[in-house]
Amino acid sequence: MDTPKILLPYNFTSYDKKALDFVCRTFSDKKEAEITLFNAYIPAPIIEMRGSPIMKQMKDTLSYLSQRVKEQEDALHTIKAHLLGKGFSEDNIDIVFEPKNKDVAGDIIDLAQDGRFDIVVLNRKPGKIARFFAGSVSSKVVAALKNATVCIVS
Amino acid sequence: MVAEDRINMDIYKVVTRAIASSDNLEDMAIQLTQLLVGALGIKGSTIFVLNPATEELEALASFGLSISYMNKGPILIKKSLDHQLKGEAIVIRDVSKTDRLQYPEDAQKEGIRAIVSLPISLHGKLIGVLRLYHYEQWDVSEQDLDSLMIFTENIGLALMYTRLLQALKSVKETVNEVHPIWLD
Numbered sequence: 001m002d003t004p005k006i007l008l009p010y011n012f013t014s015y016d017k018k019a020l021d022f023v024c025r026t027f028s029d030k031k032e033a034e035i036t037l038f039n040a041y042i043p044a045p046i047i048e049m050r051g052s053p054i055m056k057q058m059k060d061t062l063s064y065l066s067q068r069v070k071e072q073e074d075a076l077h078t079i080k081a082h083l084l085g086k087g088f089s090e091d092n093i094d095i096v097f098e099p100k101n102k103d104v105a106g107d108i109i110d111l112a113q114d115g116r117f118d119i120v121v122l123n124r125k126p127g128k129i130a131r132f133f134a135g136s137v138s139s140k141v142v143a144a145l146k147n148a149t150v151c152i153v154s
Numbered sequence: 155m156v157a158e159d160r161i162n163m164d165i166y167k168v169v170t171r172a173i174a175s176s177d178n179l180e181d182m183a184i185q186l187t188q189l190l191v192g193a194l195g196i197k198g199s200t201i202f203v204l205n206p207a208t209e210e211l212e213a214l215a216s217f218g219l220s221i222s223y224m225n226k227g228p229i230l231i232k233k234s235l236d237h238q239l240k241g242e243a244i245v246i247r248d249v250s251k252t253d254r255l256q257y258p259e260d261a262q263k264e265g266i267r268a269i270v271s272l273p274i275s276l277h278g279k280l281i282g283v284l285r286l287y288h289y290e291q292w293d294v295s296e297q298d299l300d301s302l303m304i305f306t307e308n309i310g311l312a313l314m315y316t317r318l319l320q321a322l323k324s325v326k327e328t329v330n331e332v333h334p335i336w337l338d
Binding site for chain 1: 178179180181184185188191192203204205206207208212213214217218220221224225313316317320323
């Protein structure tokens, strides 16, 4: 593996920051590494009640939602700037910011397979109770990916 | 002054359907926070689940709050609007006049003026919290509080349903991995 191709899903938590630091630290001698930052946002719900008063109320929120989505995209560019500051090449850092298609794990798996990434860097907060209800993203990704290295930062 | 009812039948139906129609907990939770913010015209909303080991509230989904506010630090149930009286909502109509917040300065910096915190319980046990944040003082009507409490009861059921679904999927995957030769 000469030039590693790294997928870094990023969701702006302190553990995502740890994963980012891991990438900066581990690949500090491979500045030519290709890094893709990935974040999937959930679009506004579709409301099957046309003509209902709630639609007007929701319309205002939808514009607000677009604003929040833009803020999230801008925040990803801040992370890209952080990587550039660490010496990685601008041409080799991509941002994939798109609406969620399946679930978080499913979207990561699809992107990792379609993009033929060598390395996927995930993070995992130990003892997180939300995982008890929603399932483990890292477990699903590890189970599904072939021919890739999955690093889990905890 | 009589508080205005904000949750009408249309809103009730939309929110209830959003909870009932999704088999993905993350999607349901995020769309629910979006719907509540949109329908009630408030600043933000977060659904937390309670970690019984650490007594920390972990955000399952949130809408309308900044990334920095969400990362302000661990939220401990005993320091942040403690639901000692299980099953009862807590209404903070003005955050500048309460000592029940763990991060009062962060709340004010975020532009939060009022908070409504509703327990998510299952079989009488607190398993999470729904919080609604408003940018102005908020007098919540009794009827709206009743409706919100019904939403949180449904969220509790949805949490348990999706947990069971996860378990079933896990069992199915394990069974699928059994090699046919073992069954001959």
